Amino acid sequence: MSGKVFFPYHPRGWRLRLAFAMACTVVLLAWAVAGVVASGSLLEVVRAGLSAGLLAALFTVWLKLRPRSEWGVTVGPLAVTVSKPLGGRTDVLLADLDEARWLDAEHRAYALVVADGPQQRQVLLVRNLFGGQAELEAAVRALELARLGSRPPVEP
Numbered sequence: 297m298s299g300k301v302f303f304p305y306h307p308r309g310w311r312l313r314l315a316f317a318m319a320c321t322v323v324l325l326a327w328a329v330a331g332v333v334a335s336g337s338l339l340e341v342v343r344a345g346l347s348a349g350l351l352a353a354l355f356t357v358w359l360k361l362r363p364r365s366e367w368g369v370t371v372g373p374l375a376v377t378v379s380k381p382l383g384g385r386t387d388v389l390l391a392d393l394d395e396a397r398w399l400d401a402e403h404r405a406y407a408l409v410v411a412d413g414p415q416q417r418q419v420l421l422v423r424n425l426f427g428g429q430a431e432l433e434a435a436v437r438a439l440e441l442a443r444l445g446s447r448p449p450v451e452p
Contacts (some may be wrong), residue, residue, distance in 0.1 A: 299373075299386075300373075301370070301372075301438045303368050303370075303426070304363060304427075304428060304437070305367050305381075305390075305425045306363045306426065306427040307381075309424060310361055310424060311361055311362070312382050314357060315358065317337070317354050318354045318355060318358065321347060322351065322429060323352060324347045325347040325348055328340060329344050331343065332344050345397050360376060366379070368425075368426075368437075369421060371438040371444060372438050374388045374389060374390060374426045375387055375390060376388045376393075376408065376439060376442070378421065381396070388410055388419055392410050392411065393410060393443065394409045394416065395407075395409040396440070396443065397437065403419065403423070403429065404422065404423045404424075406421040406432070407419070407421075408439075419437065422437060
């Protein structure tokens with residue numbers, strides 16, 4: 297592998313679930329506002345406020361999970377850069393990578409195990425963040441090819 301390869305995140309499933317949850321929350325909010333108008337009770341005002349807060353939180357996460365440039369996994373000849381789902385990045389040098397393996401038989405998650413001194417940490421690539429299984433497997437194949445290319449030659 298000579299250059300960097302980028303695999304974007306596109307969590308369609310999560311965004312659809314969040315859109316459905318937002319639609320349900322809008323119904324709850326409308327019901328709560330109707331209760332405030334009808335009775336003016338403090339409990340109804342609190343219910344409307346909580347519904348509005350939940351709607352704002354769901355909308356914020358929905359926006360953070362939208363596809364955008366440079367949000368995904370970048371595999372290079374020396375390092376892998378993994379974007380975190382809600383912001384930030386994690387760089388993993390291939391030389392520091394102790395192990396890389398599938399976590400389950402269905403290949404829903406791939407773990408990069410990195411030794412940080414006496415402790416180990418895992419960086420996960422999960423299928424839910426990619427557009428589908430094929431995109432995750434393509435990212436894993438590129439990562440495995442980069443790992444093979446970064447290993448020192450074995451002397452006979």
